[in-house]
Amino acid sequence: MRTIAQARLGADEWNAPQDLGGSIAGPPAVAMDAEGMLHVFALSGDGSLQHNAETGAASDVWLGWQSLGGRLTGRPMATVGAKGGVVVFAVNTSGNLQDVYQAGTARATWSKWNNRGGSIAKLVSAARDPQGRLVVYGVDKTGRMARAHQITPSSEPWKNWENNLGGVFLAN
Template structure:
């Protein structure tokens, strides 16, 4: 079976000093990055961090607030580069493993160690973790499964990591740690008939919420399923409507709203948000996106949105002081690879 299309292309994280930094795979297969020159300020020009990567990079901030970037290399092993204490970057490390070339999912566990997950070459979930916070990496572990998508991972309210995938039967399946100290439970199905991989975030009430497109609904709405209580069971699938495609971006903003952005069938970016437990309606933010949008949160809590355009440049917009989005999109340039 083919991989789900990996179209996000861009990943964004907040630097230790409050500057957003965006990462992407350039058309020359090197890691490219661009950053705010000051918190909430202007942006630099694109620069290369080298490497030879085959898909969009994933970035996560470690326990010392340094950014760490992960991506499969040309041999399908996972490559890794991190910020140093001087504000520069380390050389590339080879973490090994054998992925199918999709994106790496990364999160921090309850002990402060980063954990990375990939869809393995045999369609199982492969997992590696730091042996100590901000320390060295151990060996890869096979967590089983029959994956049809890259994994999505988030932390439950009690600190346990939860991984979500599109399974070989097209349903949403998840695997959770049996305790916050490390062990893993059994794979469980949450049903549905997914057309692509899921996205997950924890809402203001502490419940995980998963978003995905379903192939049994030809009208292109976005569906979601939510825990009924923090760390608890799961409710039923519900449609959020819309006419959108791909894998959505999900993040909570400064005002406590859970914000979802998705690429519309018209290639514009569309937004829907949840306030006080109630979902609003979809509205267009415009633009012409060739890839799925991504979200970052600025130093003052406002959300900033990015997408890869048909011109291979990165386009950008952001929330204002009142939580509304500025009209229109600004090009941040670049020559970014699409997938």
């Protein structure tokens, strides 16, 4: 996996492409935390989520790959929660939505995996709504668009999956 970064914050100049190394088995997800550091996530060949992050905002220096575990499929989705930490969503091998998030302010400290249920064939999007709640969209195993979301920003519980959004989609 390769990256290219601005020479400094807000610059029109760019550094040379940089190889992050590692071995990933699919497209990555990227999010910037509240401190301005990029976080990259991708699945490895064994289905575990791999994480790499900049050491500082626009530093172009990376911590190195770290496994966050899991037995996942498809493409992960990353976004920023109401408190500024990165949250990553992925589907496990049973079709349940899983998430893991930055625990505290340390870049290398992550929560345990949370199971959000569902019968998801493919993730479509993860974002924060205007009220600050995390919302996840996916195509369920019947081909319908489904969503789940936090009831209150940065807290439990989550509203159960709804698949009454209309339309029928292919999971591939």
